[in-house]
Amino acid sequence: MKIINPTLEKIAVLESQYPAPNLSEIALAGRSNVGKSSLINSLINRKNLARTSQKPGKTRTINFYNIDDKFRLVDLPGYGFAAVSKSEKDKWAETIERYLSSRENLKEVVLLVDIRHEPTNDDLLMYNWILEMGFSGYVIATKLDKIGKSRLQQYIKTIAQKLGIQDRKKIIYYSSETKENREYIYNIIKESI
Numbered sequence: 662m663k664i665i666n667p668t669l670e671k672i673a674v675l676e677s678q679y680p681a682p683n684l685s686e687i688a689l690a691g692r693s694n695v696g697k698s699s700l701i702n703s704l705i706n707r708k709n710l711a712r713t714s715q716k717p718g719k720t721r722t723i724n725f726y727n728i729d730d731k732f733r734l735v736d737l738p739g740y741g742f743a744a745v746s747k748s749e750k751d752k753w754a755e756t757i758e759r760y761l762s763s764r765e766n767l768k769e770v771v772l773l774v775d776i777r778h779e780p781t782n783d784d785l786l787m788y789n790w791i792l793e794m795g796f797s798g799y800v801i802a803t804k805l806d807k808i809g810k811s812r813l814q815q816y817i818k819t820i821a822q823k824l825g826i827q828d829r830k831k832i833i834y835y836s837s838e839t840k841e842n843r844e845y846i847y848n849i850i851k852e853s854i
């Protein structure tokens with residue numbers, strides 16, 4: 662997939678702030694600091710169109726990235742970050758739920774997990790919601806470059822067991838550094854839009 666001119670089209674919290682539903686959208690969900698912004702930058706060959714941070718919980722809005730007027734990648738606020746108040750977490754959850762349940766042009770929701778850590782109960786809740794809403798159930802296991810290849814299958818097995826995934830082809834391990842499996846993710850996007 663050749664990407665020429667990706668842009669940050671909209672930053673939204675309220676439904677009235679969303680862009681027009683004229684393009685298919687692929688949403689990325691996951692915990693804070695799981696690497697959603699790094700994944701987006703890696704997929705679109707940009708260093709920092711999507712802002713990355715060492716501080717978890719930075720993305721508190723829904724960020725709509727227009728990919729060459731063909732589709733949008735949608736970066737949802739990260740969940741599960743402990744250092745914010747419960748009321749702030751509730752606002753994030755409401756923002757995410759409003760988008761996911763109301764957007765008619767949403768074609769796929771992909772869950773991101775950090776390959777080094779067992780998925781949390783929040784990840785399991787999100788994954789079950791993704792399946793219940795009829796989406797494919799793809800999981801991108803980020804930060805592949807942080808583990809030894811000899812332990813890869815062990816990490817994949819842990820993710821599959823925690824989330825109840827039977828088809829391991831639904832788990833895509835990925836490194837934003839090496840871009841391993843980028844073409845596979847592009848194919849998923851093409852099939853979805």
